[in-house]
Amino acid sequence: MTAAFAVRLTDAGKRYTKYDDNPLLVSSLRHVRAGSRRSTLWAVRNVDLEIPPGECFGVIGRNGSGKSTLLQMLAGVTAPTEGRVQVRGRVAPLISVGVGFHSELTGRENVYLNGTILGLSRAELDRLFDDIVDFAGVERFIDTPVKFYSSGMVVRLGFAVAIQAQPDVLVVDEVLAVGDFAFQLKCFERMTAIRDAGTTIVVVTHNLNAVRRLCERTLLLHDGVVQHLGDTTEALSRYHALLDTPEEPEDETAPLGASVGSDAVTIESTDLRLQGRSTRALDAGDVAEVEVRARFHDTTAEPIFGFALRNEARVPVYYDDTTLLAVDKVEGGRVLTCRMRVPANLVTGSYTITAMVRSGFDGPELTHSTPLSFYVAGRPIVHGIVDLHASFEVTEEPGLP
Template identity: 50%
Template sequence: MEEDAPVVVRVDDVSKRFIIRKDNSLKERLVTLGRTGRRHREDFWALKDVSIEIRAGQTVALIGHNGSGKSTLLKVIGGIIDPSSGSVARRGRIAALLELGAGFHPDLTGRENVFLNASILGLSREETEERFDDIVAFSGIVDFIDTQVKFYSSGMYVRLAFAVAVHTDPDVLLVDEVLAVGDEAFQRKCLDKIRSFQQEGRTIVLVTHSLSQVQELADRAILLNHGEVVVDGDPNKAVSAFRDILEVRRQNEAEAQAAVHGVATDELSRVRDGHVHSAVAHAVGREPGEEVHPGDDLLISVVVSHDTGIDDWVCAVQIDNTLGAVVYGTTTKRVGIALPHLAAPRRVDFLLKNVAFGGGKYFVHASLMDMAGRHLFDLPQATNFDAPSHPDYVGIVHAEPVLSDAGEVALPVVVS
């Protein structure tokens, strides 16, 4: 996508406020009726001064934890809700698949809802009739197309709604997390359709919790946290920053949960006082930073400590590829290593013999755990290494392709 491509979505200093009422019962609402005091309501700012530009041909992923504002931003872009302040400018036809069954009437059949939803997305009746067979074929629910949609499963809802959205020839396609509802085969079909849209130069804005999809599909990622843009740019950097945020939240929630359930202070201290200081990965005989070649021995050195001391502990490493898929993982417990008392910083070396990584970048995560498997400290993406690409294959596993030509093969003739 060229930098001089036209801007199709411009979000300028947008904020969105929702009012959360604190009177939880009908009686409380009647008592507080007409009162505007802040004791009975709370302002929640889902978006705070967000400014972004999306150019034609970009695939932009909006990521963040639940409540970060990503779905709100998608609805603002699609014109579903208006911002409390700021402005949004759009160019071209927008098709939005934002909520399960949005635009469907439960008492109408699937056939009737195709025409209803298509008209909402800007198609004339004649255009919908021309594309109807393709829409139904893509959805895969031809046997239920004349059934009222209130009898549809959630997966059938998604199939039909997505089929209508992608057959309206949108310039901008907005997709929320609803794709996660479909089965695996339909998800692959949707991803193939998205890739074809990318090849056609269409603009796609998607919200997803699948970080592997972000790294695979998006050429740009926007990380939101508490309604503010934290990272806007390279998907790998945005995903890495998001994982850091999730790890901080996980640790805070673990401590809060432990406090609620009355966990002893010394046990909480054990969790807080564990540390993974660093991890280094490199091929034996090569300098740190050099590529790890097939056949090398990979040495991963992890430095851990515990402020108050711990006897029963486990060190773990996990290697992921850039899509977040686990390539390899092991622990000292798995390989039967008994570790001595841990207090002062101690180094644990994992030596992986004769590795066979395919070309690409790999991330190493390191963890300190107790014998029950509870994580005392995690250091996500503690280090990384690269494996050289090979001209004869792609993938995460190295295997030399050796072909031989044994001559022509006589195919059997079947006469029926």
């Protein structure tokens, strides 16, 4: 019998009670009598979600968006305050690898301990043991106490146990960020393999590339509320739009990409578009359009629009402006709109674009916009800072070898 779903959440929500700093029995008894003075907080609420077996599902969101709470509910660590959480089969949470590893025990003993915690029987562990050790690549140290392991070895061994356990539902947290590149590739391969074998995988992470590579559907959480559930590219796009809203919104009326600090000019809006539609996710090679609207309060000579593109590491990737367009001047009170069309010849990652206005070729910067975040799904294989769209030719010279 095939199950219709592996994971199902029905209007699930979790409320936490924030206790006061004073945990004294006396004061808590007083609170009970005086009616509760504890404050409550909904970490997540109204989540409706169904994941079929064999799907790899992503969950993204900023810090404090409720990702971890959702994950804890999936792992069964905490019960929902309202609604239902149903998970079919054995769950292996990879919330932090090597849970329950004891430093005084050897690698072998820890494999058995960890496996038992994950719900494997002794016989199953005997059968899987060699594969686990092989995957982790720690054969030589398997009878050494784990305290002598490097942190990478501990992570590899922990990951190996969880992934070889062949759970029905694998819940993966930030663990993908650890380990060296070779091991990460091995994890990706292995996760794809067990997904194809029918394991449902839920990836909860800030690693957007992992989500894009593994997940067809993604849930975007913000302040405990579902912002998007479905297509991963759309989720990444909306996530980047959320990145631009300040953590503590001071002035919610200010539109995105508005300018900071200027009297002469105000940037009223900045937008990123693809084929006329506003978006925050591009594929490499897409021709995107960045539109800036600026209101000039004073008459300004030689107004110039500039655009600065930076990558995740804040490294300037590209700067260009309208100097060569030569506009003489703009009267006070007028609005200018500038559209820059640019091919996204970039590698996978998150980027920001900042628009600025100057007066004159070497004049002072009058204002700049708040950065606009977006995501680029790069071409596979391509690495580096930009995608130069090289073409290749391989020929064999004629003649004898």
